[in-house]
Amino acid sequence: MIPQSYIQEVLERNDVVDVVQSYVQLRHRGRTYTGLCPFHNEKTPSFVVYPDTQSFYCFGCGAGGDTITFMKKIANLDYVEAVKSLASRAGMPLPQEDDQAGRQRSRILAMNKDAARYFFQQLNAPGEQAAQARAYWHRRGLSDGTIRKFGLGYAPDDFSGLQRYLRQRGYTDQEMLEAGLIKRSQKGNLHNTFWNRVMTPIIDLRGNVIAFGGRVLDDSKPKYVNSPETLVYKKSRTLFALNVAKKDPSRRYILCEGYMDVISLHQAGFGTAVCACGTALTEEQVKLLTNYADEVVLAYDSDEAGQKATARSLGLFKNTPIKVTVLNIPGAKDPDEFIKKNGADAFGRLLDKSANGIEYNLEKLRSRYDLSTDNGKVEYLRDALTLLASGLTPTEREIYAGRIAEQTNVSKATVLNQLESTVRRVSDRQRRQRQRDLQKEMVPAQIKVPYSLGGDKALAAVNAEQQLLAAMLKDPSRIPALRDRVDPGDLIMPEDQELCRALYGLPPQTGTTVLTALGSQLGEEGMSLAAQLLARNSDNALTARDVELFVQRIKQRTTAKAQAPQSEEEMRRRLEALTKAKTQSNTQS
Numbered sequence: 001m002i003p004q005s006y007i008q009e010v011l012e013r014n015d016v017v018d019v020v021q022s023y024v025q026l027r028h029r030g031r032t033y034t035g036l037c038p039f040h041n042e043k044t045p046s047f048v049v050y051p052d053t054q055s056f057y058c059f060g061c062g063a064g065g066d067t068i069t070f071m072k073k074i075a076n077l078d079y080v081e082a083v084k085s086l087a088s089r090a091g092m093p094l095p096q097e098d099d100q101a102g103r104q105r106s107r108i109l110a111m112n113k114d115a116a117r118y119f120f121q122q123l124n125a126p127g128e129q130a131a132q133a134r135a136y137w138h139r140r141g142l143s144d145g146t147i148r149k150f151g152l153g154y155a156p157d158d159f160s161g162l163q164r165y166l167r168q169r170g171y172t173d174q175e176m177l178e179a180g181l182i183k184r185s186q187k188g189n190l191h192n193t194f195w196n197r198v199m200t201p202i203i204d205l206r207g208n209v210i211a212f213g214g215r216v217l218d219d220s221k222p223k224y225v226n227s228p229e230t231l232v233y234k235k236s237r238t239l240f241a242l243n244v245a246k247k248d249p250s251r252r253y254i255l256c257e258g259y260m261d262v263i264s265l266h267q268a269g270f271g272t273a274v275c276a277c278g279t280a281l282t283e284e285q286v287k288l289l290t291n292y293a294d295e296v297v298l299a300y301d302s303d304e305a306g307q308k309a310t311a312r313s314l315g316l317f318k319n320t321p322i323k324v325t326v327l328n329i330p331g332a333k334d335p336d337e338f339i340k341k342n343g344a345d346a347f348g349r350l351l352d353k354s355a356n357g358i359e360y361n362l363e364k365l366r367s368r369y370d371l372s373t374d375n376g377k378v379e380y381l382r383d384a385l386t387l388l389a390s391g392l393t394p395t396e397r398e399i400y401a402g403r404i405a406e407q408t409n410v411s412k413a414t415v416l417n418q419l420e421s422t423v424r425r426v427s428d429r430q431r432r433q434r435q436r437d438l439q440k441e442m443v444p445a446q447i448k449v450p451y452s453l454g455g456d457k458a459l460a461a462v463n464a465e466q467q468l469l470a471a472m473l474k475d476p477s478r479i480p481a482l483r484d485r486v487d488p489g490d491l492i493m494p495e496d497q498e499l500c501r502a503l504y505g506l507p508p509q510t511g512t513t514v515l516t517a518l519g520s521q522l523g524e525e526g527m528s529l530a531a532q533l534l535a536r537n538s539d540n541a542l543t544a545r546d547v548e549l550f551v552q553r554i555k556q557r558t559t560a561k562a563q564a565p566q567s568e569e570e571m572r573r574r575l576e577a578l579t580k581a582k583t584q585s586n587t588q589s
């Protein structure tokens with residue numbers, strides 16, 4: 001039995017879109033992705049992936065389920081094998097190691113907490129060294145309140161102070177090595193990882209100290225030393241200060257280059273500043289940010305490295321719902337310096353008018369062409385207009401057209417004219433594509449049951465019971481109330497009854513998606529039905545009033561059933577025959 005928490009982590013690290021994409025070429029469309037179904041032969045795509053419910057469904061052959069179902073089917077694996085395969089895809093240790101790893105993890109976390117306490121004590125200790133460390137933080141403009149809030153500290157200039165401190169608290173050298181707090185030298189001696197450095201603890205979303213960043217007090221090298229990756233610390237998945245930022249009501253985040261920028265921005269009242277930890281920004285960090293931010297302002301240094309990082313990061317945000325803007329910091333090398341020179345209010349104004357991604361890209365485009373030649377101007381104009389043609393308001397277009405006119409010495413009227421025709425061309429293309437997509441999706445999305453066979457009452461009842469199941473799948477918090485009102489035996493179709501029982505049997509707080517929680521109870525057909533119901537209702541908000549109507553319709557029929565038991569049995573038999581016929585015709589197509 002694989003622990004539910006492990007399965008949850010496997011799914012967190014394996015987005016359904018990523019996994020499917022390594023087998024199927026997908027095209028992004030609105031909130032969904034489509035492609036050619038890998039489970040049946042087709043020429044036009046009817047296979048749809050839904051990131052919001054982490055599910056997939058094929059409107060052609062009815063294959064559907066969650067990420068684990070997909071893995072099972074595509075690689076022909078059983079449930080446990082599929083989970084293991086996804087785990088190794090994400091670089092996770094195998095599930096049976098889970099318990100021991102869990103113990104080791106909590107041991108490292110406890111040790112890190114003690115180490116953080118030690119560094120903080122050392123910062124506030126008597127003596128010349130500690131005074132210099134305190135002076136360093138103060139020189140950087142940090143108040144004692146900020147130092148306390150971020151748990152900043154000092155690792156004194158000795159090789160084994162922390163090691164002795166941790167030994168006294170019962171940690172072994174082996175454990176300290178695993179936590180990355182001490183290291184083995186080439187000669188084989190153990191020594192502290194950090195000495196004579198000011199220390200910044202890195203804290204995860206649950207408030208655990210997972211790593212440290214250490215910086216020298218002067219200009220000696222190396223300037224920064226960071227904790228190595230450990231069982232509890234993965235650089236690429238961590239954003240510094242997100243644990244603080246997530247409490248801020250603002251959904252506009254400021255992405256900085258280093259810890260110092262982040263801390264001084266927080267002190268200046270910008271509570272959503274975060275940064276990557278000792279790496280360039282990663283896709284995982286961007287994905288993490290989408291949970292908290294609607295807008296991200298890139299506030300990297302104005303030097304060449306910072307500009308490169310900006311360009312790279314813009315690329316990472318391209319396919320996310322986050323609006324990205326780029327901060328232009330005039331007359332200062334980073335936000336920290338700007339705030340010291342001009343104050344927090346000036347920085348706030350800077351944020352409000354921060355250039356958006358278009359402006360940044362336009363600037364980049366311009367530097368690529370030689371605008372003193374006619375050829376350069378023509379090429380720049382062509383690329384710039386394509387860039388401006390989608391996703392801008394008319395006012396924005398007007399502004400940028402003006403700027404391009406200035407840069408190229410072409411009249412603004414001409415630029416606007418050309419822009420209009422580019423916009424028309426681009427949106428025509430997009431509209432044709434949308435129509436094609438719609439046609440594809442509309443047709444197979446309904447169950448076709450001829451009225452003559454089941455009678456429209458039975459049809460309406462089947463529809464109501466399936467919509468009721470969909471409502472539970474979409475919002476499992478409805479399950480307890482419905483459990484008391486609708487008996488699974490009240491439903492007509494046996495597969496609906498089975499799904500209903502499985503839903504009623506779910507533990508209250510599963511943590512995973514409903515589909516995944518059902519995965520261990522339902523067979524392939526049950527999963528496919530659940531995925532189908534979610535897919536059909538992907539754009540429907542099923543309200544409490546809808547649910548009430550479904551329940552009443554089911555109730556009406558069960559009352560009638562008591563009066564005419566025979567016709568009921570007959571109806572069920574007919575509907576079953578019908579579904580079988582439908583499945584067969586699908587597998588043939």
Ligand SMILES: [Zn+2]
Pocket residue numbers: 037038039040047058059060061062063
């Ligand atoms: Zn298919």
